[in-house]
Structure formats: structure tokens, C-alpha cells
Amino acid sequence: MELLSNALAHRSVPDRYGFPPDKGPVLLAHDHSPDVAFPVAAEIIRAGKEFGFFQVVNHGVEEGVVRGFREAAAGFFAMLAEDKLPYCSYDMSKRFRLATSTFYDSGETRYWHDYIKFRGYPASNQNARHWPSKLVNFTPSLVEYSAAVHELAQTILCLIAEGLGLDGTFFTGNLSRGDTHMSINYYPPCPDPTLTMGLLAHCDRHLLTVLSQADVAGLQARHGERWLLVHPIPGAFVVNFGHQMEIVTNRVLASMEHRAVTNSAAARMSVATHVHPTDGCRIRPASEMVDEAMNPARYREFAFREFMEAYDAADASREEVLQSFMINHD
Numbered sequence: 001m002e003l004l005s006n007a008l009a010h011r012s013v014p015d016r017y018g019f020p021p022d023k024g025p026v027l028l029a030h031d032h033s034p035d036v037a038f039p040v041a042a043e044i045i046r047a048g049k050e051f052g053f054f055q056v057v058n059h060g061v062e063e064g065v066v067r068g069f070r071e072a073a074a075g076f077f078a079m080l081a082e083d084k085l086p087y088c089s090y091d092m093s094k095r096f097r098l099a100t101s102t103f104y105d106s107g108e109t110r111y112w113h114d115y116i117k118f119r120g121y122p123a124s125n126q127n128a129r130h131w132p133s134k135l136v137n138f139t140p141s142l143v144e145y146s147a148a149v150h151e152l153a154q155t156i157l158c159l160i161a162e163g164l165g166l167d168g169t170f171f172t173g174n175l176s177r178g179d180t181h182m183s184i185n186y187y188p189p190c191p192d193p194t195l196t197m198g199l200l201a202h203c204d205r206h207l208l209t210v211l212s213q214a215d216v217a218g219l220q221a222r223h224g225e226r227w228l229l230v231h232p233i234p235g236a237f238v239v240n241f242g243h244q245m246e247i248v249t250n251r252v253l254a255s256m257e258h259r260a261v262t263n264s265a266a267a268r269m270s271v272a273t274h275v276h277p278t279d280g281c282r283i284r285p286a287s288e289m290v291d292e293a294m295n296p297a298r299y300r301e302f303a304f305r306e307f308m309e310a311y312d313a314a315d316a317s318r319e320e321v322l323q324s325f326m327i328n329h330d
């Protein structure tokens with residue numbers, strides 16, 4: 001019998017071991033079967049508790065799919081000013097909008113970036129009819145990219161649930177089934193990076209973010225009093241927890257503030273996929289994460305929609321927005 005373990009080392013995978021792509025192994029560094037999933041799940045929880053951020057490689061999203069959409073998105077920012085003008089808006093209810101700096105700068109110093117925001121998944125007609133049709137590659141490459149990243153996010157959510165000792169499907173219902181919101185942030189090279197900030201310090205308002213930053217550094221995550229650079233790993237996705245993850249896990253997995261800095265050498269573009277609960281989803285600390293005597297619920301129950309409104313009213317300030325949802329046990 002030709003056992004795999006009979007060979008000292010394998011230089012390549014023989015053809016007969018290669019599944020066709022639609023049946024093949026998906027995602028992450030390991031096969032997602034119960035015996036090997038646990039180390040990945042445990043690793044995610046360890047990194048998540050320590051940093052609120054981690055990076056994923058060998059995630060199963062094809063390199064060409066990422067490159068294809070990144071090129072199309074870069075093409076959007078490279079369009080002539082007059083072609084971009086119709087998309088420009090600070091009206092948050094617009095389903096596809098282009099803007100600069102941030103909605104939350106209160107007219108003060110601007111942040112050195114332009115961005116587009118839109119609903120990227122599912123590719124329903126309701127979402128897709130707002131995507132820029134003039135750019136021929138945009139829609140087809142987005143359809144591929146957003147479906148693949150959705151799949152990856154669902155797998156990561158299963159692993160997080162397992163790592164926390166929850167049912168594997170804990171996050172994959174209404175907590176993650178709202179339309180996926182995407183932000184594409186474009187930071188042109190800046191003549192003096194010592195003067196500018198690319199993006200304000202903030203926590204993400206939803207459940208989970210899966211971000212492609214390619215190979216240009218700029219993202220920093222708060223760690224205590226310090227800001228740590230999230231080093232670009234070619235082809236990796238950066239994953240971080242949003243406010244809803246912190247609330248549902250009763251602060252076991254906290255949402256960390258992050259921001260972006262600029263550089264003078266190269267343009268930077270990040271593609272952020274924000275996994276949202278459904279608007280009406282009721283959010284509360286999971287009963288499994290609460291112990292009335294030792295670890296009581298730190299947040300009250302609310303509808304996700306309510307949180308979205310509070311976040312805007314608080315100009316994305318972490319302390320301010322959480323205040324109206326926190327239960328004080330002192």
C-alpha cells in the first residue's frame with residue numbers, strides 16, 4: 001500500500017491527490033475538519049485576545065481573484081475627475097459613494113485618503129445596480145472577490161465560535177447575514193507623512209473585518225498605549241473584530257482601535273470587507289459568555305440598527321458609542 005507516511009518528505013502533490021477546485025480543500029492553513037481545526041481556532045482566539053487582529057494566509061481565496069478586484073478598484077480611483085464626480089457624496093444613505101477624508105472629521109483636519117463605500121455582497125440587483133457600470137471589470141471582479149471573501153469570513157466565524165467553545169454556527173446566522181459593506185481606501189503618496197494621518201483611529205462598528213492591504217504598510221493597531229504596525233504579508237488578509245464581536249463575547253474578543261498612516265513612496269489601497277449583522281438583529285452578550293456571579297453581562301440588549309445610529313452620532317468615538325450600551329456594575 002502506498003501510504004503517504006511511507007515517504008520521508010513530499011516534494012509535490014501527485015495529481016491523484018488534487019481535488020478539482022470546487023471540491024478541494026478550502027481556506028486557512030489547515031483542513032477545516034474537527035481534529036485539525038482546533039489548533040487554528042485556538043490560535044485565532046489567542047491572537048484575538050492579545051491584539052484583536054490577526055492575519056490569515058493559505059486562505060483559499062485565489063490570488064488572481066484578489067488581484068483582479070484590486071486592479072479594478074484602483075482603476076476607479078484613476079478615472080478622470082469628471083467621471084468620478086457623479087459618485088461623490090457624504091450622504092450615508094447612498095448605496096455607492098465616493099468621498100475624501102472621513103464623514104467623522106467634523107470639518108477639522110482632513111485625513112489623507114479617498115474612499116468608496118458600497119454594499120458588496122450579495123450581488124443582488126438591489127446592491128449591484130449601484131456599482132459603477134462604466135468600468136467594465138468592476139462588477140465581474142467584485143462578484144468573484146466578495147463571494148470568496150464571504151466564504152472565508154464564514155469559515156473564520158466558525159473557527160472563532162469553536163475556539164470560544166460555542167456552537168460552530170453561532171455567528172453564521174443573523175449576526176453575519178446583513179449585506180456586506182465594503183470600503184476601499186486609497187491613500188496617495190504623501191509629500192510629508194509626518195504631517196498627515198491617513199485614517200482616524202476608530203473601531204469598526206460591525207462584527208468582523210477582512211482586509212486586503214497588499215504590500216504597502218500603513219495600518220496600525222492599538223496595543224495598550226502603543227500603536228503597532230500591521231506588517232503587510234503578501235497575499236494575506238488582516239482580520240479584526242468589530243464592536244459587535246466585543247459585545248456578543250462580553251469583551252472576551254475586544255474590538256481594537258486602528259488607524260492608517262501615510263507614506264511618501266507609494267500609493268496604498270486597502271480593500272475592507274465588513275461583515276454586518278442584519279439591521280434588526282438583536283445583539284446581546286451570549287449567555288455562554290456570561291456568568292451572573294463572576295462575569296455579568298457588560299452590555300445591554302439592543303437592535304443592531306440602534307448601534308449604527310449611535311456610532312454616527314458619536315463620530316465613531318469608541319468610548320462615547322459604547323457608553324450608551326454598557327451596563328455599569330460598580
Ligand SMILES: O=C(O)CCC(=O)C(=O)O
Nearest residue numbers: 183185213219260270272
Ligand atoms: O486602510 C486600512 O488599512 C484600514 C481601513 C479601515 O480600518 C476600515 O476601512 O475600516
Ligand SMILES: [Fe+2]
Nearest residue numbers: 202203204258
Ligand atoms: Fe476599520
